Amino acid sequence: MTARPANAHQARLLQLLRDGGPNSRAQLGDQVDLSRSKLAVEVDRLLETGLVVADGLAASRGGRRSHNVRLNPELRFLGVDIGATSVDVAVTNAELEILGHINQPLDVREGPVAVFEQVLSMAAKLRASGLAEGFDGAGIGVPGPVRFPEGVPVAPPIMPGWDGFPVREALSQELGCPVMVDNDVNLMALGEQHAGVARTQHDFLVVKIGTGIGCGIVVGGEVYRGTTGSAGDIGHIQAVPDGRQCACGNRGCLEAHFSGAALARDATEAAQQGRSAELANRLAASGGLSAADVAAAAAAGDTTALDLIREGGRSTGQVIAGLVSFFNPGLVVIGGGVTGLGHNLLAAIRTQVYRQSLPLATGNLPIVLGELGPTAGVIGAARLISDHLFSPA
Numbered sequence: 001m002t003a004r005p006a007n008a009h010q011a012r013l014l015q016l017l018r019d020g021g022p023n024s025r026a027q028l029g030d031q032v033d034l035s036r037s038k039l040a041v042e043v044d045r046l047l048e049t050g051l052v053v054a055d056g057l058a059a060s061r062g063g064r065r066s067h068n069v070r071l072n073p074e075l076r077f078l079g080v081d082i083g084a085t086s087v088d089v090a091v092t093n094a095e096l097e098i099l100g101h102i103n104q105p106l107d108v109r110e111g112p113v114a115v116f117e118q119v120l121s122m123a124a125k126l127r128a129s130g131l132a133e134g135f136d137g138a139g140i141g142v143p144g145p146v147r148f149p150e151g152v153p154v155a156p157p158i159m160p161g162w163d164g165f166p167v168r169e170a171l172s173q174e175l176g177c178p179v180m181v182d183n184d185v186n187l188m189a190l191g192e193q194h195a196g197v198a199r200t201q202h203d204f205l206v207v208k209i210g211t212g213i214g215c216g217i218v219v220g221g222e223v224y225r226g227t228t229g230s231a232g233d234i235g236h237i238q239a240v241p242d243g244r245q246c247a248c249g250n251r252g253c254l255e256a257h258f259s260g261a262a263l264a265r266d267a268t269e270a271a272q273q274g275r276s277a278e279l280a281n282r283l284a285a286s287g288g289l290s291a292a293d294v295a296a297a298a299a300a301g302d303t304t305a306l307d308l309i310r311e312g313g314r315s316t317g318q319v320i321a322g323l324v325s326f327f328n329p330g331l332v333v334i335g336g337g338v339t340g341l342g343h344n345l346l347a348a349i350r351t352q353v354y355r356q357s358l359p360l361a362t363g364n365l366p367i368v369l370g371e372l373g374p375t376a377g378v379i380g381a382a383r384l385i386s387d388h389l390f391s392p393a
Helices: 008-020 025-031 036-047 112-128 167-175 184-195 260-272 277-286 289-300 302-327 337-341 343-356 375-389
Strands: 050-055 066-071 078-082 087-090 098-105 139-144 179-183 204-209 213-219 332-335 367-371
Touching: 008 025, 008 036, 008 050, 008 066, 025 036, 025 066, 036 066, 036 078, 050 167, 050 302, 066 087, 078 112, 078 375, 087 112, 087 375, 098 112, 098 375, 112 139, 112 167, 139 167, 139 184, 139 375, 167 277, 179 184, 179 343, 184 213, 184 375, 204 302, 260 277, 260 289, 260 302, 260 337, 277 289, 277 302, 289 302, 289 337, 302 343, 302 367, 332 343, 337 343, 343 367
Parallel strands: 078 139, 139 179, 204 332, 332 367
Antiparallel strands: 050 066, 078 087, 087 098, 204 213
């Protein structure tokens, strides 16, 4: 895709067609502040670029029937969501519907070269399946702070070897299309906003609890990244004074006390100390424990597993309560791999937030699990690149 909208009116029309699907000129006119003649000019110019195509006659609203238009069905975006231990790669159309999706295990500590070899191999597999001849743009999420304008990770604690790596530039050359890069939690927020539980919200938080912990902040419908791109790095807010050593070098960070890695460590310790027969049996069977093992043990009624989840929920809820008091969001979404712990975790977080924050902030505040699961990140990645391409050049 080489064409870009020439002005803000065209950009708005593209975004309406992306978010609402095919539409008639008349209905588009109801949603933009343009005269009928000016709207016709802008739609015709978009048709000339090939970004938009005609899509038959619209249903009659009385009088002469309007024509439908839609985004070009040949447009393809690549969404890549890199986590600490796995990667999701998906192809979407211009309306951000997932056409093909692959998930594979991955260790982000292997460094950018090895990781992107795997990502490019997965993208090639999706192309070879006939879903796309090429990509018109790609969005990439990484599990660490990103200097957004340059698309460069900056000192990510769980990503050794990634500091300063030119992700956007390197992948743009390999893929032959524009690339945008952001923190993975920001993309989860974009995904839930586009197609998930936050569709009707303009001010909300998405907290991702996985190998690490991060927060996507949406203000007025836009992701807030902060001055340098590090907004939302709540995993390194102190939750326990003089607590455990964290990978960032500080002590007592939330991430050091409750995350996928911390939960696995605590569960292993409980099993080895004989505090949980259920966890001990699982450890003996597999040689290691994960958050999924803790969830299964809790579902079986294991009190130690339940205590681990509740204590982690309390620590997380304590930090979220501070965010709620400061930001006053309309919704808090909990996502990430550790959400397999389900409603035991959610209940502990809710209890702490509702107890600590003022009633004015929490009286009508839903705290819910995300709807999209592992597809939130790839939908958000496609949304990120479409926002870029559907804005004036």
